[in-house]
Amino acid sequence: MLKSLFSLALASLLAAPVYAAELTAGPMAGPPTLRGVTLWLQADGASRATVEYWPEGTQGAKRRTAPLALTAEAQYAGHITVFGLEPGRRYSYRVVLNDKPAAGGKVYGFATQALWQWRTDAPDFTVLAGSCNYGNEPGYDRPGKPYGDRHLSIFKTMAAQKPDLTVWLGDNLYYREVDYDSPAGMAYRWQRDRSQGYLQEILQVGGHAAIWDDHDYGPNDSNKSFVFKGEALKLQQRYWANPSYGLPDVPGAFSTFSYNDADFFLLDNRWYRDDYRLTDSNRAMFGPAQMNWLKNALLASTAPFKVIAGGSQMLGRSPRGDSWVDYPAEREDFLKFLAEAKIDGVIFLSGDVHRSELGKLERPGSYPLHDLTCSALTSGVYADEKLRNRPGVVPGTVVMGERNFCQLRFEGSKKERRLVLKVINDLGEQKWEHVLEAQALRHPKP
Incomplete structure (x- = not known):
C-alpha cells in the first residue's frame, strides 16, 4: 500500500507542469574565438537552459549544449559556452528553456574567427564602441527633464551596422542613489536595465566585450574605497561575457583578447583608483599590479593593432570629465615604457565625457x-564651444550635443592595412572619418 502511494506521488510530481520560462534579455555573444563562443542570456524564472546550434544552412547537423541551471541567486542569468x-x-542557434x-x-547567429594566420591576410572587420547608457526609470530619475533619451533609436542604428564586435566603454548603466547603497539595489539595476527591449537588437548582433567606469561600478567618481566593489565585480562578471576578469592573484575587471589582427586590452580604472585629489604624487588610476600586467601583455602581443580601452580619457585633459592626466607619475611611466620598449600599433579607446573626439599626442x-x-549613447549630452578647438585634439573631430557611437574598421591587405575611424550619430549620419595607416603606427627603423 505504501509503495503504491509513493508511486502515485512520484507520478504526480513528474506529471506536474514545468514552468514556461521565457527570455528577458539576450542572447548575447562574447568575443568569439577560433573554435568557440560564450553566450549570455537571462530568463524570467528558474529554468534549465540549453542551446541548439548548427552550421548555418545545415539544421540537420544540429547539436545541443549541456544544460545550465538558471537560478534566483544569479538573477536567472548565465553563460553557456559552445x-x-x-x-x-557562421553558426545558427536557438535557446531552449x-x-x-x-x-x-x-x-x-554567431561567427567564429577565421584561421588566417600563416595562410592569408587578416580579414576585414568592424568594431563599434560607445559609453554612457542611461535608462530612464520614473520615480528614481533625477528631477526635471529625464536624463536619458526615451527614444533610444541609437541601438537600432548600431545594430544596422552589423558589427563583428561591440566594445562597451563604461557607464553602461547608471546606478541611482537607491541602488548603490546595497548589493541588492545594484543587482536590481542590472536586472532591470539589461531586460529593456531597446537593448536586445544590438546585444544579439556580433560579439560583445565591456569595461566599466564609475556609474556601473558605484557612485559618481567612485574610487577604490567603494565598499561594495566586490559585488560590483560579481555583477560585471554576471552580465558580460568577457573572456576573463583580472588574474588569480590580482582581482579586477581587466582582460585581454584577440580579434583577427587586433589585440584588445580592457582596463579597470576603478578597482585600484586613488582619488585624484590625494596629494600623494604617486597616486594611481590603474595601480602597479595592473600596469605590470599591461606592460607584459603588450610585450607579448604581436598584433599590428593594440587597442587599449579605459573608462577615462587617456591622453588629454579637458574642463569636463576626469583623465589619466590627473595621475602624472603612473601615466608618464607608461608613456616612457611605450617609447623605450618600442611598442607599435597602440591606440586608446575611452568614454565618460558625453562627447566624442579624437585626441592626439605627438612624440x-x-x-x-x-x-x-566615444560618448554618449543615451545619457545627457551638452555642447560647449570652448571644447571644440583645443590643443591635443584632431581638428574637426569633436562631436557634441547629440548621441553617437564610434566605428573602427580594420581593413586592407597586410602591406596596406589601415584603421578607419568614424563617429556616427543616432540617426546614422556620419560626423567625421579619420584614417590611421598601420605603417604610420610603428616606430621608425634605425
Whole structure:
C-alpha cells in the first residue's frame, strides 16, 4: 500500500507542469574565438537552459549544449559556452528553456574567427564602441527633464551596422542613489536595465566585450574605497561575457583578447583608483599590479593593432570629465615604457565625457598616440564651444550635443592595412572619418 502511494506521488510530481520560462534579455555573444563562443542570456524564472546550434544552412547537423541551471541567486542569468566548432564559420542557434524553444523558436547567429594566420591576410572587420547608457526609470530619475533619451533609436542604428564586435566603454548603466547603497539595489539595476527591449537588437548582433567606469561600478567618481566593489565585480562578471576578469592573484575587471589582427586590452580604472585629489604624487588610476600586467601583455602581443580601452580619457585633459592626466607619475611611466620598449600599433579607446573626439599626442622620435573618445549613447549630452578647438585634439573631430557611437574598421591587405575611424550619430549620419595607416603606427627603423 505504501509503495503504491509513493508511486502515485512520484507520478504526480513528474506529471506536474514545468514552468514556461521565457527570455528577458539576450542572447548575447562574447568575443568569439577560433573554435568557440560564450553566450549570455537571462530568463524570467528558474529554468534549465540549453542551446541548439548548427552550421548555418545545415539544421540537420544540429547539436545541443549541456544544460545550465538558471537560478534566483544569479538573477536567472548565465553563460553557456559552445566549443568544438570550426574556424571561420557562421553558426545558427536557438535557446531552449525547460525543453521548450524560447522566444517562439527564434534563430540567432554567431561567427567564429577565421584561421588566417600563416595562410592569408587578416580579414576585414568592424568594431563599434560607445559609453554612457542611461535608462530612464520614473520615480528614481533625477528631477526635471529625464536624463536619458526615451527614444533610444541609437541601438537600432548600431545594430544596422552589423558589427563583428561591440566594445562597451563604461557607464553602461547608471546606478541611482537607491541602488548603490546595497548589493541588492545594484543587482536590481542590472536586472532591470539589461531586460529593456531597446537593448536586445544590438546585444544579439556580433560579439560583445565591456569595461566599466564609475556609474556601473558605484557612485559618481567612485574610487577604490567603494565598499561594495566586490559585488560590483560579481555583477560585471554576471552580465558580460568577457573572456576573463583580472588574474588569480590580482582581482579586477581587466582582460585581454584577440580579434583577427587586433589585440584588445580592457582596463579597470576603478578597482585600484586613488582619488585624484590625494596629494600623494604617486597616486594611481590603474595601480602597479595592473600596469605590470599591461606592460607584459603588450610585450607579448604581436598584433599590428593594440587597442587599449579605459573608462577615462587617456591622453588629454579637458574642463569636463576626469583623465589619466590627473595621475602624472603612473601615466608618464607608461608613456616612457611605450617609447623605450618600442611598442607599435597602440591606440586608446575611452568614454565618460558625453562627447566624442579624437585626441592626439605627438612624440618626438616615435609615432603619435591617439585616443578615440566615444560618448554618449543615451545619457545627457551638452555642447560647449570652448571644447571644440583645443590643443591635443584632431581638428574637426569633436562631436557634441547629440548621441553617437564610434566605428573602427580594420581593413586592407597586410602591406596596406589601415584603421578607419568614424563617429556616427543616432540617426546614422556620419560626423567625421579619420584614417590611421598601420605603417604610420610603428616606430621608425634605425
